[in-house]
Amino acid sequence: MSEDDLAAAAASTPALRQVTALTRWVGQGRKLTQTGQLTMADARHLVGLLNTGDEIDPVIGERVFRTRSSADLPVLTVVVTWAKAAGLLRVVHGRLVAVKKNQRLIDRPAQLWNIMFAAFDQLGPAICSAGWFQSLLGDNFADGIAVLFRGIADGDGAAPTGAVQAEVWSALSARYYLDDATTEQLTRLRKTTDNDVRRAVAGLVTLGALAEEDAAAGTLRLTPLAEWALRSRYGAVAPGDQLAQLNVTLLDAEPPVWRRLLVPATIRLDRLDRVIQAAMGWTNSHLHMFIHSSGRYGVPDLDFPLQDERRATLRDLVDREGETVRYEYDFGDGWEHEIVLEQLLTAEPGGRYPTCTAGARACPPEDCGGVHGYADLIDTLADPTHPEHQHLLEWLGIDKGSDFGPEHFDTADANRRLDTVILAATRTA
Structure with a gap:
């Protein structure tokens, strides 16, 4: 727009x-x-x-x-x-x-x-009604709205209202111990929460952030205004602004697992983390950090002091072609990536950024033991006689070894994951 x-x-x-x-x-x-x-x-x-x-x-x-x-x-x-x-x-x-x-x-x-x-x-x-039964959304409004947007984004920008209500309920009720609640209490609490989600949706519709389609099914869809606003939180660029072309390679993996990305040159590191996660295919289930000569950047923690990644940008670490920075994900498995600034480019009219333009090979499964564990996993899947073969099939949720394709990579899949991450990221302060 x-x-x-x-x-x-x-x-x-x-x-x-x-x-x-x-x-x-x-x-x-x-x-x-x-x-x-x-x-x-x-x-x-x-x-x-x-x-x-x-x-x-x-x-x-x-x-x-x-x-x-x-x-x-x-x-x-x-x-x-x-x-x-x-x-x-x-x-x-x-x-x-x-x-x-x-x-x-x-x-x-x-x-x-x-x-x-x-x-x-x-x-x-x-928005949330007061009364004898305060809804779960009332006590967790911002988080509930983030879940609401994520549910819609996961559906490629559209989802049934009932499904969104169910996702909000599932996410928020998991925060409470409800085992001792009676069926009647749970029913009333769920109904009150669903009603408050409907009120929140009505507010977002009046803002033009959501559109309600198909009255019978009650489908909710993100509007172009909402997509623009959510993308702007990732450092939206205008035509003529500077982009960074990055090559992100998983170190020590043979053959190489890599992705080529176009991101705003001034993207914050916490947002770059989400982009890398989505493009590679990781699930963002573990800690991470960026490693640079100026220090280590991530989510600050008393037990593991890091510089705050929200206060640093890509340009703070690399601003010339050929410069590199390391990115480590899951300190147990130790997935280390090298990020290379390949080129500085200019944003084109109508371009959608961040985006993945190329890549090779599938992302390893989470928690498989790092690069060496991944190599063993591929060998085990290829050998039906291996004693761990059946266990790995069950762990991966597949029927036969050939169902797992380490050579597979689809740019469109990577960009769908990027869209989901960007559009669902309503809280990125």
Whole structure:
């Protein structure tokens, strides 16, 4: 999408229009109640101004239930919370006021949309319902949203709503000890969590990050806006920006296992790690580090001190053609890779980066004992009489040795994995 197309698409989304209108309405400031809520007079006005669809003073049967607080208007609550999370509004001395330095964002829809998309993680208290049964999403909102996006990305950008709800439930419920919960308790907890996932999806639809297709099946699809925003977190490049062509080779493997990658020259090392994992075919199940003359970079740990990879870029380590850096994955098996900067290139219009352009041979299975263990594995699979042959077939989940192809490599498969990693990476701070 061009910059003009991005701006037009962002400006047309209901959520951005609501947040923009709310910010303009606040102007010099609006008085809040003692509990920090909008006054009911202002709330009534905003429901119409912003077209939130909230029902004021609902009638159930023959009885009118008076709305006594703006906190009882769920959509308006989300819009106000979103404007605060995006840095457009804040509360000062009991008044809701505009943040002056950020008001320029109102006239920059693509930039504001990206900020609102990033701020969505903070909307859990506003989106998730309160009550006797707090959903698992309410306590783990940001992580749940990351699982939601990963589930959609794993389906090549589309997935049934029910499947996404199930994946969020599976990921979040694994964090709790629920063995003593009754069937009724689990059913209610699952239902509440599913309902909150639906509310989160509705919010992402109003932002234009998700589209709902096929009403009967309830299919969710990533929009071009969402793909643009998620890719931008990996150091999105514009035509003319500098790219690094890298050759990543697994050391000591014969014949060689290698991949050729095009990545932004300024890509952060933590993001380069994910790119290497996806392109090679690793599962990101173990620790890793980048090894350079300037130090070792990875995830800092008290027991294994490393420089923070989030604070360093590829360009910090290699900026001239022919320079190299080492990448080690799984300190037990010790998979060492050499990364060579082959060329510095220019990004082309319409290009999708990072991308894998070439490679050779399959990635070894995880936990097979390093390069030498992998060589033994190949020999054992080729020999049906070997005493470990059947055990290896079962371990790999295959029927016969020929089902494992060490020579196999498909660039399209590598790029599908890259797309999944990039589009699912909603939390990369």
